Amino acid sequence: MQETRRGFLGHLMRGGAAATAGLAAFRSDGLDRILEASQAAGSRSPEDVAQDETYWRAIQEAFTLDRTIINLNNGGVCPSPRVVHEAFKRYLDITNQSPVYHMWQILEPNVESVRRQLARQFGCDPEEMAITRNASEALQIAQLGLDLKAGDEVLTTDQDYPRMLTTWEQRVRRDGIKLTKVSFPVPPPSMQSLVDMFERAITPRTKVILFCQITNLTGQIFPTREICRMARARGIRTIVDGAHAFAHFPFAGRDLECDYYGTSLHKWLTAPVGTGFLYVRREHIAGLWPMQPAAASQADNIRKFEEIGTHPAANHNAIAEALVFLNGIGIERKAARLRYLKNRWALRLQKVPGVRIHTPFDPAQSCGLANVGLDAVDCSKLGEHLWNKFRIIVVPIKRDDYQGIRVTPNVYTTLDEIDTFADVVEGIAKKGTI
Numbered sequence: 001m002q003e004t005r006r007g008f009l010g011h012l013m014r015g016g017a018a019a020t021a022g023l024a025a026f027r028s029d030g031l032d033r034i035l036e037a038s039q040a041a042g043s044r045s046p047e048d049v050a051q052d053e054t055y056w057r058a059i060q061e062a063f064t065l066d067r068t069i070i071n072l073n074n075g076g077v078c079p080s081p082r083v084v085h086e087a088f089k090r091y092l093d094i095t096n097q098s099p100v101y102h103m104w105q106i107l108e109p110n111v112e113s114v115r116r117q118l119a120r121q122f123g124c125d126p127e128e129m130a131i132t133r134n135a136s137e138a139l140q141i142a143q144l145g146l147d148l149k150a151g152d153e154v155l156t157t158d159q160d161y162p163r164m165l166t167t168w169e170q171r172v173r174r175d176g177i178k179l180t181k182v183s184f185p186v187p188p189p190s191m192q193s194l195v196d197m198f199e200r201a202i203t204p205r206t207k208v209i210l211f212c213q214i215t216n217l218t219g220q221i222f223p224t225r226e227i228c229r230m231a232r233a234r235g236i237r238t239i240v241d242g243a244h245a246f247a248h249f250p251f252a253g254r255d256l257e258c259d260y261y262g263t264s265l266h267k268w269l270t271a272p273v274g275t276g277f278l279y280v281r282r283e284h285i286a287g288l289w290p291m292q293p294a295a296a297s298q299a300d301n302i303r304k305f306e307e308i309g310t311h312p313a314a315n316h317n318a319i320a321e322a323l324v325f326l327n328g329i330g331i332e333r334k335a336a337r338l339r340y341l342k343n344r345w346a347l348r349l350q351k352v353p354g355v356r357i358h359t360p361f362d363p364a365q366s367c368g369l370a371n372v373g374l375d376a377v378d379c380s381k382l383g384e385h386l387w388n389k390f391r392i393i394v395v396p397i398k399r400d401d402y403q404g405i406r407v408t409p410n411v412y413t414t415l416d417e418i419d420t421f422a423d424v425v426e427g428i429a430k431k432g433t434i
Helices: 002-014 023-028 031-041 055-059 082-097 099-122 135-145 162-175 190-200 224-232 302-306 319-329 331-349 381-389 417-433
Strands: 129-132 155-157 178-182 205-213 237-241 260-264 278-279 355-357 372-374 397-398 405-409
Touching: 031 319, 031 417, 055 178, 055 190, 082 099, 082 319, 099 129, 099 135, 099 319, 129 302, 135 237, 135 260, 135 278, 155 162, 155 190, 162 178, 178 190, 190 205, 190 224, 205 224, 224 237, 278 302, 319 331, 331 355, 331 372, 331 417, 372 381, 372 417, 381 397, 381 405, 381 417
Parallel strands: 155 178, 155 205, 205 237, 237 260
Antiparallel strands: 129 278, 260 278, 355 372, 372 405, 397 405
């Protein structure tokens, strides 16, 4: 344990004055307990640790929360652990001492440390990593920055994120491109069927495929590398929406083989609100236009995508603490815990007549995000009832082909909260009414 603690303290000490100021926060905001719990877990499997409530109690205590609310919409935005939130506030305080100096001369240059750490966690060269404010901004840089002309075709699905679909639809109106949205059943018959779906839709005019690594609607994980390889073999660029993937389950960005990747960090990483990143394959940087103009001298510099005018440094600097927190747990343990929480309610509810689980249980196809619908109850009314009566937050998803509520716990979620949700939904399903 002493070795691990010294390693983390050394990391903070090497970070300079601002990082050294965080040593007190390190001792008081939960990292110590997490490191001790992780050390005690030893070589036990992630699946074994996922069921150890003593271990996860240490994680839960690292957050300052309103426990009168059961937040099962962490896929929208997740609270940060205290160590991250305190770092964020500390950087804001430093900024406010004299912003023109402290923000621009002290804090802003440290984004390079964040870039290196994020790139290492994602699995890419730091010179391929731009810090953004969210997944939408990151993905729109790729969508709007590509040179496409009238008649060029973009493939996506009708279950991709609405903001990304709206971006393509604007390019249809403005540039005359063609947008094709393919459909797939929920859940799909196989991972290969998702590759085949795109392959069948390709035409000689297809230039780009955009898809979610894991969908925000049902939590379906896509065979990302297989789709990207198939597209590259045909000279087609791929944009991967990773808003719900990064820090949710383990993968290496380099293994995805995509051309562009965007994600938010205020979801599964638990970084401050307003943080994300854009990955651009090195050889594509020069040819991708930034959303806000940058100097010609920056053409092949990933930082051109960060030219957005004056903006706070506190948000992106606190990402570093979120990465330390994640690695204190370990992404394999985190993913196993999220699947355990998902399976606890979903396996129970799937046995109830009139309940439809829209998310596969296969661990290759889902993790902590899942969708459940009741045949006899409208999902919007169910969502309203869960909030008004029980203060449970979920997201109603209503489509022509299915309807249900999206459920996204995170590492601070307790078994009691999961069971309360399952108790309520099971009771409603058995009655057939609210």
